Amino acid sequence: MRTARPAPQQPSGMPYVKYRPFLDTVATDLPDRTWPSRRITSAPRWLSTDLRDGNQSLIEPMGPEAKRAVFDLLVQMGFKEIEVGFPAASQTDYDFVRSLVADGAIPDDVTISVLTQSRGDLIDRTLDACVGMPRATVHLYNAISPLFRDVVFRMGREEVRDLAVDGTRQVMARAEKVLGEDTIFGYEYSPEIFMDAEREFALEVCEAVMGVWEPAEDREIILNLPATVERATPNVYADQIEWVSRNLSHREHVCLSVHNHNDRGSGVAAAELGVLAGADRVEGCLFGHGERTGNVDLVTLALNLFSQGVDPMLDLSRIDEVRRTVEKATQMNVPPRTPYVGELVYTSFSGSHQDAIKKGFAARAAQVQARVEEGMGQDEAEVAVPWQMPYLPIDPHDVGRSYEAVVRVNSQSGKGGVAYLLGATQRLDLPRRLQIEFSRIVQRHTDTYGGEVDATSLWRIFADEYLPAAAVPNRDGLEDLEPWGRYALDGATLTSAGEGERSVLTVTVTDNGQRRLLSAEGNGPLDAFVAALESTGIQVRILDYVEHALSGGRDAQAASYVECEVEGQVLWGVGIDPSITTSSFKAVISALNRALR
Numbered sequence: 001m002r003t004a005r006p007a008p009q010q011p012s013g014m015p016y017v018k019y020r021p022f023l024d025t026v027a028t029d030l031p032d033r034t035w036p037s038r039r040i041t042s043a044p045r046w047l048s049t050d051l052r053d054g055n056q057s058l059i060e061p062m063g064p065e066a067k068r069a070v071f072d073l074l075v076q077m078g079f080k081e082i083e084v085g086f087p088a089a090s091q092t093d094y095d096f097v098r099s100l101v102a103d104g105a106i107p108d109d110v111t112i113s114v115l116t117q118s119r120g121d122l123i124d125r126t127l128d129a130c131v132g133m134p135r136a137t138v139h140l141y142n143a144i145s146p147l148f149r150d151v152v153f154r155m156g157r158e159e160v161r162d163l164a165v166d167g168t169r170q171v172m173a174r175a176e177k178v179l180g181e182d183t184i185f186g187y188e189y190s191p192e193i194f195m196d197a198e199r200e201f202a203l204e205v206c207e208a209v210m211g212v213w214e215p216a217e218d219r220e221i222i223l224n225l226p227a228t229v230e231r232a233t234p235n236v237y238a239d240q241i242e243w244v245s246r247n248l249s250h251r252e253h254v255c256l257s258v259h260n261h262n263d264r265g266s267g268v269a270a271a272e273l274g275v276l277a278g279a280d281r282v283e284g285c286l287f288g289h290g291e292r293t294g295n296v297d298l299v300t301l302a303l304n305l306f307s308q309g310v311d312p313m314l315d316l317s318r319i320d321e322v323r324r325t326v327e328k329a330t331q332m333n334v335p336p337r338t339p340y341v342g343e344l345v346y347t348s349f350s351g352s353h354q355d356a357i358k359k360g361f362a363a364r365a366a367q368v369q370a371r372v373e374e375g376m377g378q379d380e381a382e383v384a385v386p387w388q389m390p391y392l393p394i395d396p397h398d399v400g401r402s403y404e405a406v407v408r409v410n411s412q413s414g415k416g417g418v419a420y421l422l423g424a425t426q427r428l429d430l431p432r433r434l435q436i437e438f439s440r441i442v443q444r445h446t447d448t449y450g451g452e453v454d455a456t457s458l459w460r461i462f463a464d465e466y467l468p469a470a471a472v473p474n475r476d477g478l479e480d481l482e483p484w485g486r487y488a489l490d491g492a493t494l495t496s497a498g499e500g501e502r503s504v505l506t507v508t509v510t511d512n513g514q515r516r517l518l519s520a521e522g523n524g525p526l527d528a529f530v531a532a533l534e535s536t537g538i539q540v541r542i543l544d545y546v547e548h549a550l551s552g553g554r555d556a557q558a559a560s561y562v563e564c565e566v567e568g569q570v571l572w573g574v575g576i577d578p579s580i581t582t583s584s585f586k587a588v589i590s591a592l593n594r595a596l597r
């Protein structure tokens with residue numbers, strides 16, 4: 001044997017020198033930062049921008065019906081702040097916003113947000129769209145970073161600041177003019193491209209806007225600090241937020257909001273650190289829709305809180321319904337690895353994961369049962385026992401998923417997964433050594449055919465191996481299996497099986513189709529059955545025997561598992577029958593047939 005370090009990595013040849021480290025372009029130093037040692041103990045205010053940022057980035061923006069379906073979904077989920085569009089962008093956008101008012105679709109406790117640039121005509125149109133809403137927030141934005149000042153606006157700092165200030169004035173004037181007393185009016189300002197701006201300048205613009213709005217008790221202002229394009233690690237963003245939060249005037253009347261995009265794939269982390277750093281509110285979209293790589297995924301954020309024992313203040317108990325509505329509206333699929341909702345996120349294929357999950361479920365069931373025995377109701381006990389499950393950060397049931405897909409079997413699976421699946425779907429509780437034996441059989445199958453073995457296929461493989469001719473309770477999917485096996489049990493009569501008495505057994509077996517009547521005595525039914533077989537020259541030694549009930553009620557079935565030594569081979573047999581005794585005889589026959597196969 002030789003040991004060595006891995007071979008050194010090689011230069012990529014990619015033009016990385018074209019790029020500058022983020023920290024060389026924007027100063028964010030905050031040596032006495034406090035966010036790293038804070039914890040999130042309650043949900044932030046959520047704003048869904050699915051119908052605005054989420055919609056403006058779709059290949060085909062949503063039509064009115066799809067928008068309405070998403071709006072209703074957001075309301076049902078418990079969102080109290082919903083950005084419904086950019087009404088000045090087009091007649092369609094305007095009409096949709098008006099339709100919400102006309103239809104009375106906006107609950108009194110839901111605040112509608114609408115976005116506008118800082119341009120007089122757009123502002124007027126935007127406010128006109130809000131007439132008659134119970135609660136409306138106008139959201140004004142303009143980019144403030146050096147690149148946008150130079151390239152997009154071709155303006156100096158003062159002009160860019162004045163764009164924000166003038167826009168705020170125009171919003172207030174128009175609101176005064178068109179909104180009645182029946183609308184509770186609010187204001188949000190976003191210094192777009194905040195993450196790339198000099199922090200002192202961002203603060204200066206926000207203060208100038210506040211100078212116009214004059215925040216006070218019952219007159220909050222939402223200051224939303226967007227990572228319009230995510231360009232740095234989340235700790236940098238957290239420092240930026242904490243610095244602004246500490247230095248803002250009127251902090252108690254400011255709702256500090258974050259709006260993260262996901263260009264580096266760390267939008268969720270950045271939003272969470274932003275909240276630790278002082279943000280009160282998070283803007284984002286369900287499943288991370290939004291410009292380019294998307295806005296921060298609100299479902300992930302909310303369920304991250306849930307998984308820490310914090311109420312997310314959003315109802316995600318039917319997560320697949322939420323997903324289906326969003327997929328239909330956006331015409332985009334949620335990928336299978338998406339946190340909490342992807343098709344595969346509660347599924348383990350690999351053996352060691354499955355083994356741990358199976359043990360975890362058994363341990364939890366015992367803990368729940370103990371509470372029930374102490375007098376708790378089942379539902380209460382399920383919640384009282386803390387969720388501590390290997391590889392499953394939350395209970396799939398809590399978001400409306402079943403346990404069926406928790407374990408799926410392929411070539412990476414082991415005995416734990418195979419046993420879990422048979423247990424979950426057929427209620428068979430295989431003894432450990434039988435699990436090992438059967439998982440080798442499944443492994444041979446996956447090595448030969450590849451792919452996944454679903455629950456139905458697994459049951460077929462099991463039945464074909466152990467129950468070829470047996471009457472099994474559920475033959476669905478087994479109808480076409482060819483019966484095989486030299487021996488079959490035809491009938492048995494146990495004439496004495498009292499406590500301490502020897503069992504006297506008369507049994508009929510068929511041997512290659514020939515019926516044979518056998519009788520023998522033994523220290524129990526199984527011993528008598530083995531003795532009966534021995535009388536025909538068949539040597540079977542029972543090494544282990546396990547049985548359990550399969551189901552309750554009149555159709556109750558028992559499963560028996562026997563480990564036998566037959567002509568020098570050690571192997572298991574399985575029997576299923578309404579009678580425990582008959583199931584044990586069938587199990588011996590199963591082992592016998594397998595030995596002779």
Ligand SMILES: CC(=O)SCCNC(=O)CCNC(=O)[C@H](O)C(C)(C)COP(=O)(O)OP(=O)(O)OC[C@H]1O[C@@H](n2cnc3c(N)ncnc32)[C@H](O)[C@@H]1OP(=O)(O)O
Nearest residue numbers: 056086088089090116117118119141142143152153192228
């Ligand atoms: C980060 C974000 O997601 S912001 C939201 C972005 N969403 C959208 O843009 C969707 C809706 N937008 C639209 O439908 C259109 O862009 C409209 C209706 C708003 C404007 O359309 P147009 O007038 O044709 O202009 P266009 O979009 O090309 O505007 C660019 C102009 O607006 C200016 N502008 C850009 N942002 C702002 C702003 N926040 N405030 C004021 N002016 C702005 C640009 O500097 C440019 O000015 P210029 O023509 O003098 O060079």
Ligand SMILES: CC(C)C(=O)C(=O)O
Nearest residue numbers: 141190192193226228
């Ligand atoms: C309008 C603002 C908040 C925005 O969408 C962004 O900066 O990404």
